[in-house]
Amino acid sequence: MALKLSGDDCMGSAVVGIIRIFFVLFIIFMWPLAASAHEPLFSLGPRTIYKGGIGIEFKTGLLSKSKLFQNGDEISDAKDQAATRLVFSSEIIYGVTRDLAITAQIPVVYRRFEETISGIREKRSSSGLGDVSLRSKTRFWRRDTLGVQESAAIILGIKLPTGDEKVALPLGSGSTDFLFGLTAAHEGRRLYLFGDLRYKLNTEANNRSQGDVFFYDAALGFRPVLTDYYRPDLVLLLEMNGEIGRKDKFLGVSNANSGGEILWVGPNFLLSYRNLMLKGGVRFPVVQDLNGTQLAADYEGVVAVESHY
Amino acid sequence: MMKTNINFLKGVLFSLMLTLIILPLSQGAFAQEKAEGISIRVDGLTCPFCTYGLEKKLKRLEGAEKIHIDIDKGIAHIQVIEGKNIAEKDLKQAVEDAGFTAREITYGPAQP
Numbered sequence: 001m002a003l004k005l006s007g008d009d010c011m012g013s014a015v016v017g018i019i020r021i022f023f024v025l026f027i028i029f030m031w032p033l034a035a036s037a038h039e040p041l042f043s044l045g046p047r048t049i050y051k052g053g054i055g056i057e058f059k060t061g062l063l064s065k066s067k068l069f070q071n072g073d074e075i076s077d078a079k080d081q082a083a084t085r086l087v088f089s090s091e092i093i094y095g096v097t098r099d100l101a102i103t104a105q106i107p108v109v110y111r112r113f114e115e116t117i118s119g120i121r122e123k124r125s126s127s128g129l130g131d132v133s134l135r136s137k138t139r140f141w142r143r144d145t146l147g148v149q150e151s152a153a154i155i156l157g158i159k160l161p162t163g164d165e166k167v168a169l170p171l172g173s174g175s176t177d178f179l180f181g182l183t184a185a186h187e188g189r190r191l192y193l194f195g196d197l198r199y200k201l202n203t204e205a206n207n208r209s210q211g212d213v214f215f216y217d218a219a220l221g222f223r224p225v226l227t228d229y230y231r232p233d234l235v236l237l238l239e240m241n242g243e244i245g246r247k248d249k250f251l252g253v254s255n256a257n258s259g260g261e262i263l264w265v266g267p268n269f270l271l272s273y274r275n276l277m278l279k280g281g282v283r284f285p286v287v288q289d290l291n292g293t294q295l296a297a298d299y300e301g302v303v304a305v306e307s308h309y
Numbered sequence: 310m311m312k313t314n315i316n317f318l319k320g321v322l323f324s325l326m327l328t329l330i331i332l333p334l335s336q337g338a339f340a341q342e343k344a345e346g347i348s349i350r351v352d353g354l355t356c357p358f359c360t361y362g363l364e365k366k367l368k369r370l371e372g373a374e375k376i377h378i379d380i381d382k383g384i385a386h387i388q389v390i391e392g393k394n395i396a397e398k399d400l401k402q403a404v405e406d407a408g409f410t411a412r413e414i415t416y417g418p419a420q421p
Contacts, residue, residue, distance in 0.1 A: 273357070274358070
């Protein structure tokens with residue numbers, strides 16, 4: 001792993017190095033976090049699984065890109081390019097304490113890319129293990145009242161370079177990357193409010209580095225019917241996800257056709273019965289202010305099943 | 310030798326009497342923890358999926374027979390096995406480990 005700057009020219013390399021070492025030590029020695037329960041699909045809420053609890057989640061995500069954007073505006077694409085990324089992932093969650101949970105995510109990725117060159121439709125695809133990641137969630141504040149829980153948590157994560165980055169369509173970044181963030185929520189019987197800020201710190205590998213990404217997310221949830229504990233429970237969410245990505249670099253030179261800003265909006269549902277939850281959602285980009293010329297997203301969808309034991 | 314035996318018998322009799330006096334008193338002292346049912350006011354219950362952890366933690370308590378949870382009222386009711394006790398501190402710890410806050414605990418008859 002190369003502890004080198006990948007995206008932010010303003011930050012000193014020593015500071016970034018110290019931060020990265022801190023995260024590695026923190027994850028190794030404290031190994032805290034997890035995602036679970038009622039929380040948005042494309043971001044993370046502060047709730048942790050109960051002490052000693054084990055959660056298992058199987059998730060399928062599909063990302064489709066087929067629009068060509070240049071400096072923030074859609075342009076016609078003579079090659080009619082289309083990219084698809086399908087991810088099947090398994091997550092294991094463990095509650096170390098009531099306020100500390102860890103999650104291991106193991107993804108299997110299928111990528112496909114199509115384009116028309118000289119009138120012939122070319123298709124390429126890759127599939128295999130993606131980048132395995134470990135996350136921790138440490139709830140540092142909680143306030144309980146009748147039918148309401150308000151809480152906040154720190155998120156730390158590490159993504160390992162387990163996916164093959166040398167195939168035609170890379171299945172991983174090839175780098176060890178880090179995630180840290182802050183999440184808070186107001187969870188009530190009728191309404192849910194979530195918000196988080198996350199920063200993905202990407203490192204360099206093979207002279208190449210993906211730009212760091214800053215995420216800002218908010219979600220509003222609503223339970224249309226107040227059912228009791230022994231009946232199925234449905235929560236509907238409207239989620240908003242913002243991403244600000246820095247430019248990728250190769251041999252220290254920025255790629256003009258990378259990075260930019262995306263704002264997603266979409267509906268989710270969470271349907272649970274006791275310790276079993278089915279969840280799904282889709283999000284659409286309402287703002288895509290991408291640098292240079294890039295293939296932009298059409299939509300992203302997720303379906304998942306989670307169970308606690 | 311005879312005197313020693315008499316003193317020994319006196320000691321045994323005294324111990325027996327003491328036991329007979331203390332035992333009922335101690336049972337009286339813990340009588341509030343002997344009940345057929347226990348109700349706990351729990352704050353922070355918002356959804357059934359998250360509440361599952363509370364049910365699991367309460368079920369693991371020695372003496373707990375059946376659990377009934379009313380999310381809207383924020384009440385967890387435990388039906389206790391006859392002759393068993395569950396201490397208040399264990400109940401509070403179970404609620405905390407589940408990620409919620411225990412308020413009032415009431416020992417009383419089991420709910421129908």
